[in-house]
Amino acid sequence: MGLAFDLLLAGGLLGLALQVVASRGLFRSVVLFIALGLLMALAWARLAAPDLALAEAAIGAGLTGALLLSAYRALQPAEEAADPGPAALPRWGALAAAVLSGALVAALGWAALGLEAPAASAGREALARLGESGVKSPLTGVLLGFRAIDTLAEVVVLLVAFLGARVVAEPLQRAGPGPSAPGSGEPVLTAPLLRLVVPMGVIVAGYLLWSGGHQPGGAFQAGAVLAALGVLLRLTGRLQPAAATSPAERLALVGGIVLFSAIGLAGAGTASAVLAYPEAWAYPLILAIETGLAVAIALPLTLLFSGSAGLRWRER
Numbered sequence: 001m002g003l004a005f006d007l008l009l010a011g012g013l014l015g016l017a018l019q020v021v022a023s024r025g026l027f028r029s030v031v032l033f034i035a036l037g038l039l040m041a042l043a044w045a046r047l048a049a050p051d052l053a054l055a056e057a058a059i060g061a062g063l064t065g066a067l068l069l070s071a072y073r074a075l076q077p078a079e080e081a082a083d084p085g086p087a088a089l090p091r092w093g094a095l096a097a098a099v100l101s102g103a104l105v106a107a108l109g110w111a112a113l114g115l116e117a118p119a120a121s122a123g124r125e126a127l128a129r130l131g132e133s134g135v136k137s138p139l140t141g142v143l144l145g146f147r148a149i150d151t152l153a154e155v156v157v158l159l160v161a162f163l164g165a166r167v168v169a170e171p172l173q174r175a176g177p178g179p180s181a182p183g184s185g186e187p188v189l190t191a192p193l194l195r196l197v198v199p200m201g202v203i204v205a206g207y208l209l210w211s212g213g214h215q216p217g218g219a220f221q222a223g224a225v226l227a228a229l230g231v232l233l234r235l236t237g238r239l240q241p242a243a244a245t246s247p248a249e250r251l252a253l254v255g256g257i258v259l260f261s262a263i264g265l266a267g268a269g270t271a272s273a274v275l276a277y278p279e280a281w282a283y284p285l286i287l288a289i290e291t292g293l294a295v296a297i298a299l300p301l302t303l304l305f306s307g308s309a310g311l312r313w314r315e316r
Contacts, residue, residue: 006046013039026075030068037061050216051139054208058224063301066231070305134282136214143218144286148275152260155296159253162300166309190236201229209294213283219290223297230302234311241308249299249310256296260289 016036023029041057044050126133126141133141143151205225212218233239245253263285264275271278277285303311 009039009043009046013043027072030065030072033068034061034065037065051218051221054216054221055224058221058228059301063224063227063231063305066305067301070307074307132279132282134277134279134286135212137212137216137218139216140212140218140286140290144289145277148260148264151293152257152264152275155257155260155293158297158300159257162253162304165304186236194232194236194238197232198229201225201232205229205294209290210287212290213287219293220297222290222294223301226294226298227301227305230298230311231305234302234306238314239302239306239311240314241306242310242312243308245310246312249303252295252299254296256289256292256294259292263289 013036016032016039020029020032020036023032037056037060040060041053044053044056126138126146130136130138130141133145135141135144205222208217208225209219209222210217212221230239263277267276267278268274303309
């Protein structure tokens with residue numbers, strides 16, 4: 001039964017991936033991409049990787065899907081004014097592209113099958129020296145101990161993506177949901193549901209952040225939950241777009257990166273290596289880094305969805 005389910009899941013992933021790239025409708029491709037992300041999360045769960053499953057569902061399907069829908073909305077006027085589009089690729093061209101792509105995938109698969117398992121890997125090193133890392137979760141030990149430079153670079157890339165989006169999207173007036181009119185109404189249950197969902201979401205994000213040291217969770221998962229709350233508040237009009245980034249928002253955008261870098265550089269003197277932590281202070285320092293990173297992940301994702309330089313709270 002398990003094998004049949006896995007085969008069905010693998011077939012669904014391949015079919016959805018093909019439909020995403022082959023669909024002629026942009027909106028249909030976006031919706032199928034969101035469905036693909038949810039199936040990917042299920043696949044990670046089947047592979048006993050709950051951290052990746054949670055991150056894929058929240059970031060890969062939810063937030064990335066919301067960003068794509070926001071971009072689609074911003075592109076609608078240009079699509080309406082544009083021509084129907086370029087002529088379809090000739091059948092022989094499509095066939096040649098399919099053959100070349102298939103050959104490339106087959107070559108990569110053949111090369112991967114011929115690789116031997118490394119004698120030492122970050123995962124094995126993390127398990128062997130987990131006591132020195134200050135945490136009980138091997139994944140957190142890898143991300144913030146053995147591969148800390150990669151984790152730092154990922155957050156820097158997210159910040160650069162936001163800055164680049166601000167340059168590219170500067171002339172766009174319809175990026176993200178528009179500001180709500182002061183007198184516009186809303187469904188009766190919206191406010192009570194927000195009073196329930198928002199505090200619960202913050203508690204869940206805090207739990208994921210704290211639990212990352214000893215079980216699945218951490219900064220990326222907590223940041224994804226906070227970003228989802230930001231998107232929800234933006235859609236319901238509690239957060240309104242602002243033309244400028246406030247000092248508090250600038251601090252949140254770079255604070256996690258600065259804190260991570262400062263602790264990492266201090267490790268050169270206190271732990272004999274950059275991005276290393278003194279054993280007695282490892283857990284508190286990692287928790288502080290993950291707290292800063294969660295905010296540094298959540299805010300750029302929310303601002304990218306909003307399509308604005310900043311956000312301001314408005315009571316309704």
